Amino acid sequence: AQRVTQPEKLLSVFKGAPVELKCNYSYSGSPELFWYVQYSRQRLQLLLRHISRESIKGFTADLNKGETSFHLKKPFAQEEDSAMYYCALKASSNTGKLIFGQGTTLQVKP
Amino acid sequence: DTAVSQTPKYLVTQMGNDKSIKCEQNLGHDTMYWYKQDSKKFLKIMFSYNNKELIINETVPNRFSPKSPDKAHLNLHINSLELGDSAVYFCASSQDQVRSYEQYFGPGTRLTVT
Numbered sequence: 001a002q003r004v005t006q007p008e009k010l011l012s013v014f015k016g017a018p019v020e021l022k023c024n025y026s027y028s029g030s031p032e033l034f035w036y037v038q039y040s041r042q043r044l045q046l047l048l049r050h051i052s053r054e055s056i057k058g059f060t061a062d063l064n065k066g067e068t069s070f071h072l073k074k075p076f077a078q079e080e081d082s083a084m085y086y087c088a089l090k091a092s093s094n095t096g097k098l099i100f101g102q103g104t105t106l107q108v109k110p
Numbered sequence: 111d112t113a114v115s116q117t118p119k120y121l122v123t124q125m126g127n128d129k130s131i132k133c134e135q136n137l138g139h140d141t142m143y144w145y146k147q148d149s150k151k152f153l154k155i156m157f158s159y160n161n162k163e164l165i166i167n168e169t170v171p172n173r174f175s176p177k178s179p180d181k182a183h184l185n186l187h188i189n190s191l192e193l194g195d196s197a198v199y200f201c202a203s204s205q206d207q208v209r210s211y212e213q214y215f216g217p218g219t220r221l222t223v224t
Contacts (some may be wrong), residue, residue, distance in 0.1 A: 096206075
């Protein structure tokens, strides 16, 4: 079954602390994974994709096929990082279907 | 300029009623989507259209019927509303199915069924 799991509903850290938002997936094919973010009063938007291996706003995510994980990391959290984060899996190259995880709210305290 | 817009933003209605939510995108995208976000913030795909053709139709009650009059619009009609339909409904679009990883979301429509 195709599934994305984000085990933490809420992650609360202090400013300057490292952040790791967990994401695990279940998919039989070659996965394409993404992180989406929704800041307060803004729309859900793409943050980064595993295939580009880029760092966006200091965040990186590495696809680990052995552990079927795609955790989102940032070495030093900022207050403006507080948002809802969704991990997503592209389940079909034909239809373009995305499967989203349950989402994790990141709260960065001053 | 608003890229993906939805109307209405809030919808409160009684069980058994029929209602519609409209979505429009001005990005020139070929593919549009409807998602349902439940009370636990779980976001699930319902439908997707590519150039007015239905390409994703998840296990959704047939009380839900999407309609795409042109590729810039994707409306969602819901018949005989039930309490369990209360949720936030998001419309989204992407350039095409290949680039479905980059979806542009609307602001959401919060539907409350009483």
